[in-house]
Amino acid sequence: MRPIDATPLARDGKVLILAYDHGLEHGPTDFTERPESADPEEVFRTATHDAVTALAVQKGVGEAYYPSYEDEVTLLAKVNGTSNLWTGEPDSSVNCSVEYAATELEADAIGFTVYPGSNHEVEMAEEFRQVQETAREYDMPVVLWSYPRGQGVKNDTKDDVIAYAARLGLELGADVTKVKYPGSKDGMEQAVQMAGKSKVVMSGGSKVSDEAFLESVRAVMDAGGAGLAVGRNVWQRDQPERLLDSLEDVIYDGASVDAALQ
Numbered sequence: 001m002r003p004i005d006a007t008p009l010a011r012d013g014k015v016l017i018l019a020y021d022h023g024l025e026h027g028p029t030d031f032t033e034r035p036e037s038a039d040p041e042e043v044f045r046t047a048t049h050d051a052v053t054a055l056a057v058q059k060g061v062g063e064a065y066y067p068s069y070e071d072e073v074t075l076l077a078k079v080n081g082t083s084n085l086w087t088g089e090p091d092s093s094v095n096c097s098v099e100y101a102a103t104e105l106e107a108d109a110i111g112f113t114v115y116p117g118s119n120h121e122v123e124m125a126e127e128f129r130q131v132q133e134t135a136r137e138y139d140m141p142v143v144l145w146s147y148p149r150g151q152g153v154k155n156d157t158k159d160d161v162i163a164y165a166a167r168l169g170l171e172l173g174a175d176v177t178k179v180k181y182p183g184s185k186d187g188m189e190q191a192v193q194m195a196g197k198s199k200v201v202m203s204g205g206s207k208v209s210d211e212a213f214l215e216s217v218r219a220v221m222d223a224g225g226a227g228l229a230v231g232r233n234v235w236q237r238d239q240p241e242r243l244l245d246s247l248e249d250v251i252y253d254g255a256s257v258d259a260a261l262q
C-alpha cells in the first residue's frame, strides 16, 4: 500500500475531499439553499479547483458525470450510504463494490461509513473489512466516515467519543478517518493522537459563516489534522471558489483566518 501522501488523495500531505453524497444521505432539501447545487455538473466543476484533492460521490453520480472530468478530478467512490427516509437504527447499505468502483467508475479512492454504537455496528464493521481488504488489492486509499450514533451513543461530538471514532479508523485499517468536529482544537488533538499513523479529517456540517468555518478548519490543522471532507459549506455558497481559495490558504499554506479572508 502506498503511503497516503503518495496518492492523489493528498496534496503536500493534506486532504480536502469535496463531499457530494447528500442527494442520497439527506435528499433534495440540501439543494434548496442554492438550487444550482442539485446539478452534479456544477459540483464536478467546483471540484476542479486546485484546493480539492478528491470528490466523493455515490456510484450513480460517478457513472453519469465522471467520464467528462476524469482528467481534472480525483474520484472517491462512496460505496455505502442510506437515505434520510430510513427511520431504523443507523445503518448504511453497500451500494457499490470496490471492484466496480475501480474498474467501471475508474475511482481513485474508496469511502465507507460505519456507525459505531449502532445496533448494526457489527455488520457494518464486517462489510468494511471486505471493502478495506479489496481496496488494498487495487492499491486504493480508504476513507472511513466514522460517525458514532445509535443506541450506544449519547453525545456524538464529545471529545472522548470523537477520539474513539478516530481510533476505530486506525484499528480497522482506514488511511483517513473523517470525524465530526468536536468543537475545539483540544478535542481534535485527542482524536489525532488516537489515530496514530492514520490521518484524521474534519467533517463539514451544516453551513456557517466563512469566518466560523475557517476558524474550525484552522483549529483542526493546528491540532495536527490532515484537512477536511466538506460538502454543504462549499457548494451551498453562491461562490464556492471563493471559500476554496481561503481553504487553500489555510490548509496548504498555513495562513491565519484573517489572512485567508483578505
Ligand code: FBP
Binding pocket: 019, 020, 021, 022, 025, 026, 145, 147, 203, 204, 205, 206, 229, 230, 231, 232, 233
Ligand atoms: P457536510 O460537510 O455537508 O456535513 O458533508 C459531510 C458528510 O459526511 C457527507 O458526506 C454526508 O452526506 C453527510 O455529511 C452526512 O451527514 P449526517 O450523517 O450527519 O447527516
